[in-house]
Amino acid sequence: MPLWNDYHLPLSVDEAVGLLARYDGKARVVAGGTDLILDLRQGHAPPVEALIDVTRIIGLNEIREAADFIVIGAGVTHSQIVESQLLQQKATALVEASYVVGGPQVRNVATLGGNVAHALPAADGTTALNALDAEVEVASFSGRRWIPFTSLFLGPGKSAIDSTREILTALRFKATGENEASAFSRIMRPQGVALPIMNFAAKVRVLDQQIEKVALAVAPVAPTPFRCQQTEAFLTGKPANFESIDGAVAVLLSECKPRTSPHRATGAYRQEVLPVLLRRTLGKAIERVKTGEVMPEIYKVE
Numbered sequence: 560m561p562l563w564n565d566y567h568l569p570l571s572v573d574e575a576v577g578l579l580a581r582y583d584g585k586a587r588v589v590a591g592g593t594d595l596i597l598d599l600r601q602g603h604a605p606p607v608e609a610l611i612d613v614t615r616i617i618g619l620n621e622i623r624e625a626a627d628f629i630v631i632g633a634g635v636t637h638s639q640i641v642e643s644q645l646l647q648q649k650a651t652a653l654v655e656a657s658y659v660v661g662g663p664q665v666r667n668v669a670t671l672g673g674n675v676a677h678a679l680p681a682a683d684g685t686t687a688l689n690a691l692d693a694e695v696e697v698a699s700f701s702g703r704r705w706i707p708f709t710s711l712f713l714g715p716g717k718s719a720i721d722s723t724r725e726i727l728t729a730l731r732f733k734a735t736g737e738n739e740a741s742a743f744s745r746i747m748r749p750q751g752v753a754l755p756i757m758n759f760a761a762k763v764r765v766l767d768q769q770i771e772k773v774a775l776a777v778a779p780v781a782p783t784p785f786r787c788q789q790t791e792a793f794l795t796g797k798p799a800n801f802e803s804i805d806g807a808v809a810v811l812l813s814e815c816k817p818r819t820s821p822h823r824a825t826g827a828y829r830q831e832v833l834p835v836l837l838r839r840t841l842g843k844a845i846e847r848v849k850t851g852e853v854m855p856e857i858y859k860v861e
């Protein structure tokens with residue numbers, strides 16, 4: 560039995576949602592296909608009558624500024640993100656996350672929308688977007704709506720977006736402004752190709768040498784993307800230095816309980832890694848605010 564019969568390349572969102580409606584749940588959205596085609600081949604996703612490829616939709620492969628938001632079309636690839644000077648300056652964590660996704664061949668076709676729609680809590684783009692307080696635009700036959708990023712995730716691999724009827728069209732978040740910066744780090748097996756042992760993203764605002772606001776996202780520590788709210792609260796108002804970061808480790812360890820994964824790492828190992836990632840990532844973000852140097856040279860262009 561073929562994994563799909565028809566393959567459509569719509570040029571507009573209206574055309575794409577019209578096609579999904581016409582197939583009435585028997586078609587599915589595809590973007591880069593780096594997750595979906597494997598899932599179809601390995602039997603993790605059921606065969607469909609049609610694949611609706613959203614990568615040719617006009618506007619879906621654009622990165623733009625709208626007021627103080629950055630809007631990223633769901634069809635934007637990880638390579639586009641890495642190369643975007645706007646994102647290097649104003650969403651550094653996302654650039655660093657996209658930079659480590661797969662290898663160049665994967666990054667050239669894999670999209671940010673696919674990374675999010677696949678709903679794996681430890682996907683690298685997902686962790687960065689979580690710290691950036693992103694929102695997601697979803698289009699269906701009945702119209703478009705913006706929803707908070709976290710409401711999209713129902714469990715590992717379970718998205719609130721029904722990719723047989725709806726399309727994730729764009730992601731948006733506030734650009735990092737004055738006195739703000741973000742950073743992303745991950746720990747990965749050398750031979751690892753897909754998900755990390757752990758990843759971590761931070762966004763911080765520093766005023767008068769103090770942490771005025773901080774967002775910390777880490778994965779995988781829960782079935783859905785996780786924000787370290789207790790650690791964020793602990794750090795708010797503290798001096799922006801490594802003493803404060805080290806002081807927050809106990810809070811971080813009490814609210815994050817990573818589990819053992821047979822393929823990646825034990826829960827105990829991940830507990831050991833958590834303070835390292837906090838120090839590395841938040842330390843890097845604070846340093847960026849202090850120096851004004853938001854983007855390390857290595858990440859500018861591959």
Ligand SMILES: Cc1cc2nc3c(=O)[nH]c(=O)nc-3n(C[C@H](O)[C@H](O)[C@H](O)COP(=O)(O)OP(=O)(O)OC[C@H]3O[C@@H](n4cnc5c(N)ncnc54)[C@H](O)[C@@H]3O)c2cc1C
Pocket residue numbers: 587588589590591592593594595596613633634659660661662665668669670671672673674675676677681682683684720722725726727728752753754755
């Ligand atoms: C070798 C290899 C290495 C990888 N390494 C990493 C890694 O280091 N880090 C990481 O996070 N991921 C990694 N991945 C996973 C994958 O590449 C990313 O998650 C990628 O961003 C998925 O995007 P895609 O466009 O290929 O999605 P697709 O495979 O096209 O789609 C994924 C899912 O999302 C749905 N979908 C896609 N776009 C939309 C949309 N616009 N609207 C609604 N539904 C949609 C599809 O129906 C499908 O269910 C790797 C994959 C491979 C094969």
